[in-house]
Amino acid sequence: MTVTHEQIRAVLADYLDAHPDRAPGVARLTHSLGPGLDIASRKTYPLHVTCSAATIDDAGRILLIRHRVLNRWLLPGGHIEPEDESLYATALRELEEETGIAWRHIVSPPPPGITPVDIELHQIPANPDNGEPEHWHADFRFAFRLRDTTVTLQLGEATAFTWCASADLPAPRLAARIAAS
Numbered sequence: 001m002t003v004t005h006e007q008i009r010a011v012l013a014d015y016l017d018a019h020p021d022r023a024p025g026v027a028r029l030t031h032s033l034g035p036g037l038d039i040a041s042r043k044t045y046p047l048h049v050t051c052s053a054a055t056i057d058d059a060g061r062i063l064l065i066r067h068r069v070l071n072r073w074l075l076p077g078g079h080i081e082p083e084d085e086s087l088y089a090t091a092l093r094e095l096e097e098e099t100g101i102a103w104r105h106i107v108s109p110p111p112p113g114i115t116p117v118d119i120e121l122h123q124i125p126a127n128p129d130n131g132e133p134e135h136w137h138a139d140f141r142f143a144f145r146l147r148d149t150t151v152t153l154q155l156g157e158a159t160a161f162t163w164c165a166s167a168d169l170p171a172p173r174l175a176a177r178i179a180a181s
Contacts, residue, residue: 002082003040003090008049009033011087011140014115026119029138039138042079047121047136051087052077053095054117054143054178062166062178063151065098065158069127073162073170075141088114091142099161100152106144117143117181118174141174143181 012030016023023030032039032047039048052075055063064073076098077091084090092103108114118141126134151161169175 003080003084003087005033015119018115028121040080045133045135047138050077050079050137050139051090052139052141053091054141056145057149061163062169064162064164066160068157068159087140088142098154098157105146105148107147108144116140117177143178
């Protein structure tokens, strides 16, 4: 089973119920949920959904990886795959794929009813090698707390990792939401 528009709409609605001030910031995503676009597919342009894991250790630090292609510090995350059953499951799968941190080390509450801590829309530059035009990612960011912080980086996707204080995150709104959680 893959993530459906109905699931994306439901998670977005829960997020906007919790953060109504974010409606203008996610308007591009809301408009993309119309008929005819499969925004769960990474092949849909100009916008598709991704999911990330804001992974928090016992000291309150957040895990960042240095993304190989974008050469930026980002939360572990990525595209929805056809076998993913939810946005939350996508974030957990991506966390494990990129860092080796297994879902069983997560101590966050289980789904259903999981609301992202943040949804961020950002532009991704064109990648002619992969035939990808410039496009938008609507990144659903879920917060996870860990028991074991051992990282085994997948070098195909990332070049390094670091644990940083929430105040040092490159996304101030995300930092504030994590600090408040």
